[in-house]
Amino acid sequence: MTLVFATNNENKVKEIRSMLGDHFSIITLKEAGIDIDIPEPHDTLEDNAREKSSVIYEMTGKNCFSEDTGLEIDALNGAPGVLSARYAGEQKLADDNITRVLHEMDGQENRQAHFRTVISLILNGKEYQFTGVCPGTILTERRGGKGFGYDPIFVPIGAKKAFAEMDIAEKNQYSHRAKALQQLITFLKEAATKPLS
Numbered sequence: 408m409t410l411v412f413a414t415n416n417e418n419k420v421k422e423i424r425s426m427l428g429d430h431f432s433i434i435t436l437k438e439a440g441i442d443i444d445i446p447e448p449h450d451t452l453e454d455n456a457r458e459k460s461s462v463i464y465e466m467t468g469k470n471c472f473s474e475d476t477g478l479e480i481d482a483l484n485g486a487p488g489v490l491s492a493r494y495a496g497e498q499k500l501a502d503d504n505i506t507r508v509l510h511e512m513d514g515q516e517n518r519q520a521h522f523r524t525v526i527s528l529i530l531n532g533k534e535y536q537f538t539g540v541c542p543g544t545i546l547t548e549r550r551g552g553k554g555f556g557y558d559p560i561f562v563p564i565g566a567k568k569a570f571a572e573m574d575i576a577e578k579n580q581y582s583h584r585a586k587a588l589q590q591l592i593t594f595l596k597e598a599a600t601k602p603l604s
């Protein structure tokens with residue numbers, strides 16, 4: 408089975424491709440010849456994920472999925488949350504976003520946070536969602552040069568390294584995206600054995 412992955416984020420594509428195995432494959436928006444910046448107008452990850460998969464389903468008529476991810480920090484009442492990409496402005500610059508978070512967390516003792524990923528799958532016209540959560544802590548300064556987004560300031564529970572100090576296989580052992588994707592893979596494997604309803 409081939410699915411369109413409704414994203415322009417090459418890092419997400421790499422992480423997801425590294426987990427797919429032989430069960431199914433994805434084509435990216437670029438590979439599908441689609442060049443749009445899909446809007447994220449809603450105030451929940453669930454609604455934004457649905458928006459992205461619906462837009463691409465309407466454009467292509469093909470089975471597809473999207474994902475929306477947020478970093479939710481306890482001491483900031485869940486911020487940056489759904490605003491994670493634009494936390495320091497519409498330019499969506501990861502380094503500026505990190506600077507804002509480090510500033511707001513300055514002197515804060517409670518550094519607990521989690522990443523949450525919501526995947527929205529549209530299979531034969533019907534939508535299904537899968538959620539993955541990765542708990543961890545926010546560092547007081549950047550560490551590592553791998554990954555993307557907030558990876559340099561997030562250490563998952565059970566690890567000693569920041570995400571940005573891990574290669575993709577190691578990040579996948581902990582990550583929100585990997586957990587949500589695992590559920591998607593299990594669902595698709597089951598769906599492949601059942602007749603269409």
Ligand code: IMP
Binds near residue numbers: 447491492555558584
């Ligand atoms: P979106 O899901 O592309 O809207 O991502 C929201 C924000 O979270 C962006 O700033 C991303 O760079 C960041 N982000 C998404 N996934 C991850 C991740 O796995 N690690 C670190 N930052 C992430």
